[in-house]
Structure formats: structure tokens, C-alpha cells
Amino acid sequence: MKKIIFRVDDRLIHGQVIEGWVKYYKIHRIMVVSDRIAGDSLQRMIFQSALPSGCTLEIMSVDQFIAGFSRLKKVKDYTLVLMESVEDLARCMNLIDSDIYVNIGCVACREHKVEVSNTVFLDLNEIEQVCSIRDMVEVYIHKVPWEPSVEIRNFSKLLKGGL
Amino acid sequence: MKSLITLFKSLFYHAGLNHENMQGTGFFYLLKDAAKRNGVEIDSAVLENQRKYFHTHPFLVNFILGMWLTEYKNGSDPETFKKAYSSAFGALGDSFFWHSLRPFSFVFAAITGTVDPFLGIMIYLLTFNLFHFTFLFTGYSLGMELGRDVIVWFNRIGFNKWPEHFDLVSVFFLGVFLAYIFKTGAEISVDVFFIAAGYLAMGLIMAKKLDITLGLMINLILSGIIFFQLGV
Amino acid sequence: MTQLILLLAFSGIITVDRAAGFNTMISRPLVVSVIIGMIFGSVELCFLGGLIFEIIGLVDVPVGTRIARDDSFGAYAFSLVLSYHAVTGMSNFILALMLVIIFTYPVTMSVHICRKINKRLYLRELTKGDRFNAAKLVKLGLLFHFGQGLVVYNLAFVIIYTLYQWFAAYLPGNDNFIPYMVFTIIFLSGFLLRFLSGNSYVKYLLFLGGVLVGWAVL
Numbered sequence: 001m002k003k004i005i006f007r008v009d010d011r012l013i014h015g016q017v018i019e020g021w022v023k024y025y026k027i028h029r030i031m032v033v034s035d036r037i038a039g040d041s042l043q044r045m046i047f048q049s050a051l052p053s054g055c056t057l058e059i060m061s062v063d064q065f066i067a068g069f070s071r072l073k074k075v076k077d078y079t080l081v082l083m084e085s086v087e088d089l090a091r092c093m094n095l096i097d098s099d100i101y102v103n104i105g106c107v108a109c110r111e112h113k114v115e116v117s118n119t120v121f122l123d124l125n126e127i128e129q130v131c132s133i134r135d136m137v138e139v140y141i142h143k144v145p146w147e148p149s150v151e152i153r154n155f156s157k158l159l160k161g162g163l
Numbered sequence: 164m165k166s167l168i169t170l171f172k173s174l175f176y177h178a179g180l181n182h183e184n185m186q187g188t189g190f191f192y193l194l195k196d197a198a199k200r201n202g203v204e205i206d207s208a209v210l211e212n213q214r215k216y217f218h219t220h221p222f223l224v225n226f227i228l229g230m231w232l233t234e235y236k237n238g239s240d241p242e243t244f245k246k247a248y249s250s251a252f253g254a255l256g257d258s259f260f261w262h263s264l265r266p267f268s269f270v271f272a273a274i275t276g277t278v279d280p281f282l283g284i285m286i287y288l289l290t291f292n293l294f295h296f297t298f299l300f301t302g303y304s305l306g307m308e309l310g311r312d313v314i315v316w317f318n319r320i321g322f323n324k325w326p327e328h329f330d331l332v333s334v335f336f337l338g339v340f341l342a343y344i345f346k347t348g349a350e351i352s353v354d355v356f357f358i359a360a361g362y363l364a365m366g367l368i369m370a371k372k373l374d375i376t377l378g379l380m381i382n383l384i385l386s387g388i389i390f391f392q393l394g395v
Numbered sequence: 396m397t398q399l400i401l402l403l404a405f406s407g408i409i410t411v412d413r414a415a416g417f418n419t420m421i422s423r424p425l426v427v428s429v430i431i432g433m434i435f436g437s438v439e440l441c442f443l444g445g446l447i448f449e450i451i452g453l454v455d456v457p458v459g460t461r462i463a464r465d466d467s468f469g470a471y472a473f474s475l476v477l478s479y480h481a482v483t484g485m486s487n488f489i490l491a492l493m494l495v496i497i498f499t500y501p502v503t504m505s506v507h508i509c510r511k512i513n514k515r516l517y518l519r520e521l522t523k524g525d526r527f528n529a530a531k532l533v534k535l536g537l538l539f540h541f542g543q544g545l546v547v548y549n550l551a552f553v554i555i556y557t558l559y560q561w562f563a564a565y566l567p568g569n570d571n572f573i574p575y576m577v578f579t580i581i582f583l584s585g586f587l588l589r590f591l592s593g594n595s596y597v598k599y600l601l602f603l604g605g606v607l608v609g610w611a612v613l
Binding site: 174175177178179180181182183184185188189191192195207211214218221222253257261262263265266268269272273274276277280281283284287288291292295326327330331333334335336337338339340341342343344345346348349350355358359362363364365366367368369370371375376378379380382383386387390391 | 414415416417418419420421423425426429430432433438439441442443446449450451452453454455456457458459460464485486489492493496499510511513514516517518521525527529530532533534535536537540573574575576577578579580581582583584585586587588589590591592593597598601602603604605606607608609610613
Binding site: 011012013014015017018019023037040042043045046047049050051052053108109110118119146 | 184312
């Protein structure tokens, strides 16, 4: 597994993240990248309190993350970067290279969204953003590490067909 | 009494689980009922919104239920905290109840069950449900009392550190159990001792790479071939 | 007849407790095995069988939307095979265990069907607007999960038992397979030991301490 994992998960820190990713890869460093959470001290505390001992959590806005990313590239341990939406991931597009494992875990059902998998629902705009990232690196739908991941491949065809 | 009714109803919170709204139906069901018993009038549009996507650990849902009602009564926006708590309690609940409490209950049940299987399962059910029902029962009133600050209670009891402590206790008693079952279940000799140690080592090694059922299948096939060759 | 009725009712209760309501852990493999052992009078043997599936289930955490392997079914079917005194030797034991493990996969898939039914019912209820009835969905969820256990568990068991009898006729029998059951439990404990969290040095030292205490005291 690549050392830096970008995961889009609208629930951010929850069971799959802690029991799946954090414990499986023994990840000690988690970053939550969300403008919404970064500006709310109580929500920061709630997420902080959900971590197992030995884990550090940094919560920051998307801009702060982009500005400090070069520092992260030098770290040799696993780092799990959690983002709330595909839109946030697209904002970090310039940071993404082949050293980063990009996966979508859970984007819950909302109205007018397309069911990509049973846990990932995207609208047209989000699908286009994923396609742009997909042009640079592979993007996977991956719930937990020990289950097979699904590589996203066919969105472009879907888009041409107008969904 | 209110906590008891909420406890009972929350036992069915995830009956309507599906991939569209997950446990949103269950939360709506609990909230509507709790609001009615507390005399809280919820705006119909706000209430309707509650049947949408929601997902948290079933044993900690009552904390969110109580928190939501308090925040709504106070006129603040409970939705932001509902979302944050649903994720955080999902993580905390899975780590404690599923990851740690089950093995913790298991090791004690296994040790006593080797003497008396019925006593063993009683120990299992009592140990697990002591925590299960305590959290379900106290969750609602604590959520109501503390509102959006309910996380403070979890920090006070150091809940995120419980899984590791429980796991270490489980590890010790797993050792006790294996020594005991080995003494009672197999005829002890040097050969048998090394076979048992070999099986444990094989389990430990396979666990790093393989799924448990795949590991077990390989073990069964290998053992079958070896014992067949030995004429057992 | 009473045994059969008890068994059928219990199979439904297991799936309800597992996926729809209560979560009292009456559906845990160890509990399932001992209860079946009590119904059929082979408690000790079923207890050992239950230990195997319990450990398989313990390391498989049902996180989020993920559906964990149906270890309860494993215990249910394996305990029934043991209770019918069909396992008479180690080769039989291996065959029965493999068949049950293989069938846990399609049985687990049946939970997906229940979730799909729940989804359809929810979407249908949504169209009713203000008359949306959550209590009805909860009751139907319980009912469908009960039905899932009742039908799927018992159907799968019948298939397993038929296949087992067919294959077992070609296998040698009549040896003491209890020590091998114990070895299997010890093997699976390796997975559990790795699964439990904690500092590795502390963990393995504690485990060794536990082994010594168990050996010396009990």
C-alpha cells in the first residue's frame, strides 16, 4: 500500500476508517481536510475523541492542507487523509501523483445522484471531477482494506452516454 | 421510565437497514416517539428530514437521540452535531463493542464453558449485555442532559482507550483458555505439545496475510493430507 | 416434533438478533451451538464446534455498511451436523467443516437480499408523503429477517447435510477427532491473537503469562 492515502468519505472518521484502515495498516497519523470541521471547535473535539490511543489527528481546511502538503510528502509513515467530498478532492488535484492511493469509501445517497456502488452516490459534476483525477492516477472504490477494491474505469463512457 | 421505553424501542433501531438511508428509518422511528413522550413539537419539514441517510452504532444511538432533542428544544441546529456524532460514535462503538467487547466476553465464556457450556454462554450474554444495556439505558438521559456536549462524558470515562485495555485483558485470558483447553482436550505428550505450538504459530503467520476462512481451509486441507499420510 | 419447532423458531430468532433487532448476542456462534446442543443433547461437542465459528466471527468486525460473514449460520449448521452424530472421525470432521464454511458465503449473500427488500419498502413508503410509517418498516424488517433465518438457514443446512452424507460414505471414520478440534481452535486463536490490539511486546508477554497461569493453575 502507498504511504499516503487520500480517502473521500463523507462520514470522515467512523467504524470503517478506524477498524478498517487505521488498524489494518497501523496508521498513526490521520488528517481530516474539511473547511466545515476546521472552523468548529466542538466538532474537532468530537472527532478527536473517536481516535484510538496512539493516533494523532490533524484537522485543517483544504487551503491549509494544500499549503502544507510538501511537508507531508517527506513523512515515511502511513498517512490517511480524509476528505468529505469529491469536490474537496478535486481542489487538491494538483497534489495527486502516483505516490498517493486515491479511494472513495462512502458518499451517501442524496437526491438526484447516480449510484456508482452501494455506498457511493455521485452527481454529474462529481463524476466529471473523478474522471479528471482518473486521467492522472487510478481511483478506487474501497470500503475496507481486506476487501477487494473496485477500480473506477468506465465513467467517461457513462458521461458520453449522458447517464 | 422514559429511558426504559427508549431502550426497548432502540433495540429495533436498525431493523429497516438499507443502503439508501441506512438506519435513517430507525432514527426517525425513535425520534418521533421520543419527541411525543417528551411533549416536543417538531416542525414537520424538520422531522421529515430525519428519515434521510443516518448511520451510527446501534448501542450509542440513544446519546444522539437525546442530544438532538435537547438542541432542538434550545433552538439551535442539531443537524451539524448529529452528523459529527453519528460518525464518531460509529468509530467508538465499532471499536469497543464489536472489536473488543466480543472477544472479552468470549474468553471468559470459553474458560467457564469448558467446565460447563451452559454457564459459559450465560457468562457471555451477561458480560456483553451489561455494557450493551448500560449504554443504551444511560445514553438517552445523558444525551438529553448534556446536549451537544455529550462527548465530554465519553472523554471523562476515556472511552476511546477502553478497547485497548479490554483487548489486553482478553489476550491474557486467551492464553489461560488455550492452556486449559489443551490440557483437557488432548492427551499431553512432547509431540502433541509441539503440534499445538505449531498450529498456533501457523495461525499467527497466516493471520498476517490471509483471511481467516481461507487460512482455515488451507489448514484443513494440509492437515487432512498429513494425517492421511500418517494413517490417522 | 418439538425439537424441530424449537429449531425453526430459533433459526429465525438468530437472524433477527444478528441483523435486525435486540443484538443481545444470542446469535453469537458459541451461544447458538450450545443452545442447539441442549436441544439435541450433545452440548459439549457443540460447544467445541461453536468455539471454532466464534473465533472466525470475532476477527470479522461488521463495520459500517459491510456485511460480516454469517458465523451464526456456520455454528448453526455445524452444530446440527454434530448433533445428528454424523461426524465420527477426523476426515468427516474436516469434510463437514469445509462444507459449512463454503455455504456461509451464499447465506451471507442473503442478507444483501434483505437489505434490498428494506430499500424497496423504504422507497415505496416515501411516496406516501406524510403517511410515511416508520413503525411499519421496522416491523417488516424484523419479519423479513426472521424469514431469512427460517428459510435460508434450514435450506442451506439440508443441502449441506445431503452433500455431507454423500461424500462421507467414501471416507474412513471412527477415530477420536476431539484433539484435532482443539488444534483447530488453537490455530484460529493465532488469528484472534493478532487481531487484538495493543503493543506487540506487551500483548505477546501477556499471552505467555496467560498460558503459564492456565497451565499451572487450572
